[in-house]
Amino acid sequence: MRQRHKPWADDFLAKNNQLVKANPMNHKANWQAVFGNENPIHLEIGTGKGRFLVGMAEQYPDVNFIGIELSKSVIVTAAQKIIDSELDNILLVNMDADKLCDVFAGDEVSTIYLNFSDPWPKNRHEKRRLSFHTFLEKYRTILNSTGEVVLKTDNRGLFEYSLVSFSAFGMKLEDVSLDLHQLQDPTNVMTEYEQKFSEKGHVIYRCRASFIG
Template sequence: MRLRNKPWADDYMNENSHIVVADPFSKKGKWVSEFENENPVHIEIGTGKGQFITGMSKQYPNINFIGMERVKSVIVGAIKKVKEAEILNTRLLNEDADDLRELFEESEVDQIYLNFSDPWPKARHEKRRLTYKTFLEQYQSILKSDGKVVMKTDNRQLFEYSLVSFSQSGWTLEEVSLNLHNLEDATNVMTEYEEKFSEQGHPIYRCVVRVP
């Protein structure tokens, strides 16, 4: 689906600089000062329109959440949700996840969320998958010694690929669910995609892995 361009997106982000960090690279190693507390830092790669990160921020006010979304016409939806919810423990970054080590210092992050990431199904695009080994190396670098990655997807092929990738890189599988919603997990916060796919009867896969 082609995304509609929103020419007002830049102005909207500038107007909400208390939510969207204008120069996140300058915050590397200093995210504690950005939030003005020493609470754990959790990041979501691919925040989309912000339903997940907004819900998590309200549910866990003592955790600092950082949502990354590279598409301007999408991140404005997340800004609106965060603003309307009047939550203070969330920041958004209009950045790609090419190298998280440019944004976060070693051992600065407690948890990473990968929600319904692009599966990049073609073999020639394997390196773009967010669970490819080079991305796992990034996660390992910025996560604390007991840090975790939580992944959700409706794509079985990506899920199976990811389990193998995590295992081959020495990560510890703490949870593997082949149908998350059968667990009736009251703490689960759904993304927009998750709601859509679940209503269509698709199983939702989730895994929780700990750094080597």
């Protein structure tokens, strides 16, 4: 979906640089110090408008959440939502996921969330999928030994592809749900897309995967 350009986004981000980190590479291996505590770091790649991050940060106050979003016109909405929430355990980074290893050190992250990522359905775009093996290599680098990747999507093709990709990479699949909302999981925090798609009757898929060894 094409996002409406917000010409004021740069000024907003500069004004709120304590929340949206302008030079994230400067904080590599030091993110807990940025938060001012030793709580685990959870990372959402493609944070969108911020509903998931805010909900998770409310539910887990002893976890530090970082949201990565490439679009400035989207991340400003997430930033405003976080400001309004007055939560202090969320930070945002305006960057491409390709740069993960430039921003996070080995073993620095405990959990990575992939929520309703672009499925990139055409074969020639496979390498852009966030469950493609080159991204999995980055996740393995920055996750700690007990870290995991949590994926949610309404796109069955992407879900099936991801399960195969995780398995082929030697990851252990856990909590594979073919109808997440049927489980009525009280800990599930919905994203904007999740609510929209579920209201249309779409099935929501979820899985957790961890690296072995």
